[in-house]
Every structure is written in structure tokens, then in C-alpha cells.
Amino acid sequence: KAGVTQTPRYLIKTRGQQVTLSCSPISGHRSVSWYQQTPGQGLQFLFEYFSETQRNKGNFPGRFSGRQFSNSRSEMNVSTLELGDSALYLCASSLVGNSPLHFGNGTRLTVT
Amino acid sequence: GQQLNQSPQSMFIQEGEDVSMNCTSSSIFNTWLWYKQDPGEGPVLLIALYKAGELTSNGRLTAQFGITRKDSFLNISASIPSDVGIYFCAGQVDNNDMRFGAGTRLTVKP
Numbered sequence: 001k002a003g004v005t006q007t008p009r010y011l012i013k014t015r016g017q018q019v020t021l022s023c024s025p026i027s028g029h030r031s032v033s034w035y036q037q038t039p040g041q042g043l044q045f046l047f048e049y050f051s052e053t054q055r056n057k058g059n060f061p062g063r064f065s066g067r068q069f070s071n072s073r074s075e076m077n078v079s080t081l082e083l084g085d086s087a088l089y090l091c092a093s094s095l096v097g098n099s100p101l102h103f104g105n106g107t108r109l110t111v112t
Numbered sequence: 113g114q115q116l117n118q119s120p121q122s123m124f125i126q127e128g129e130d131v132s133m134n135c136t137s138s139s140i141f142n143t144w145l146w147y148k149q150d151p152g153e154g155p156v157l158l159i160a161l162y163k164a165g166e167l168t169s170n171g172r173l174t175a176q177f178g179i180t181r182k183d184s185f186l187n188i189s190a191s192i193p194s195d196v197g198i199y200f201c202a203g204q205v206d207n208n209d210m211r212f213g214a215g216t217r218l219t220v221k222p
Binding site for chain 2: 004033035042043045090092100101102104105106
């Protein structure tokens with residue numbers, strides 16, 4: 001069974017631009033969560049989607065948004081990029097409820 | 113929100129030694145999980161714990177869900193070089209809102 005796939009693996013953007021990251025969950029997994037990982041802040045929860053609905057949201061500004069499609073694939077968007085948005089963005093999928101998260105290898109975003 | 117305190121922050125050990133790390137919280141969690149992350153990759157699930165007091169093993173790894181539901185530990189026995197990496201604990205209440213510890217960076221000297 002294929003794991004969680006994230007594209008692209010690496011991205012370099014300039015301040016003020018916007019970016020869209022993509023995530024394909026494990027087949028059969030309907031929940032997709034997004035996390036931001038930085039050396040200083042560790043793994044920070046962004047949001048979680050289930051059946052195309054956002055169920056949970058972390059403490060991030062409105063510049064961070066996401067969506068989930070009917071096939072459970074998910075995208076996250078960051079608008080008006082800031083230098084501090086440079087991070088590894090991880091997507092994780094799970095079956096339902098309290099099922100363990102299975103992570104992709106992330107998208108490394110660098111904002112210059 | 114719920115905060116997880118993971119310790120130690122880093123460990124430098126000799127190959128063959130046993131390792132112990134733990135996580136504590138002021139809040140109760142329904143599930144405790146332990147992940148390992150290698151450079152350039154996402155965290156990989158090692159062990160999941162669902163009941164207070166539960167003790168679970170996965171090869172040389174053993175983890176326990178604390179009785180109070182506010183803590184968990186992970187032990188690695190007879191460490192080998194490929195155990196190098198960052199280990200994260202995670203606590204989950206519901207709806208996949210999972211909180212992570214800051215990680216324990218493990219270095220194993222051959």
C-alpha cells in the first residue's frame with residue numbers, strides 16, 4: 001500500500017508570494033492533517049480535514065488555509081508568504097477518529 | 113492548549129546501551145504515540161498506546177501509557193547505529209488534534 005505522498009518535496013518562494021502544497025493520503029484514509037515543523041517550534045498543528053470538511057484548526061493566521069477533495073486528497077495554501085513561514089510542512093493521514101497519523105516526507109518550503 | 117514535556121532533549125550513547133525517554137503533560141490524553149524521524153523524512157510511527165497502564169513492545173522498543181494518562185515512556189534496548197534520529201512523543205484527545213513533544217535527538221556511537 002502506497003504511503004502518504006506530498007508534492008513538491010522542495011520549494012523556494014519570495015516574500016509576498018503564495019504557495020500551494022499537495023498531499024495524497026494512504027488509500028482508504030479519509031482524514032488528512034497538516035503540520036508545520038521548524039527547529040524552534042517543533043511540530044505545530046495547522047488543521048485537519050475529514051470528508052471535505054475542516055474539523056480542527058490550530059493557532060495559525062488566516063494566511064494558512066486548506067481544503068480536501070472528494071477523493072480525500074488535500075491541499076494547503078499559504079498566501080502573502082513571510083520569511084518565518086520557512087519550514088517543513090508535513091501532511092498526515094489516518095482512518096478516522098483516534099487512529100494513528102501516518103506522515104508523508106514533507107515539503108521543505110524556503111521563503112527568501 | 114495541551115503541552116507535552118519531553119525529556120531528555122538529546123542523548124549521546126554507546127552502541128549496545130539501553131535508552132529511556134519520557135513525556136509528561138498536565139492534561140489527560142486518550143492515546144499516546146511514539147514516532148521516529150530521520151533526516152529529510154517524515155515521522156514514522158513506532159508504537160501506539162490506547163489504554164492507561166498499557167505496555168507495548170515492538171522489537172527492541174517498549175513503551176508504556178501512564179496510569180494517570182498524563183505520561184508515557186519509551187525504552188530502546190541494545191541500541192544500534194540505525195537507532196539514530198529524533199524521537200517524538202504525541203498525545204491525542206480526539207479528532208486527530210495531536211500534540212507533539214519537542215523531540216529527543218538520539219546519537220549512537222559505534
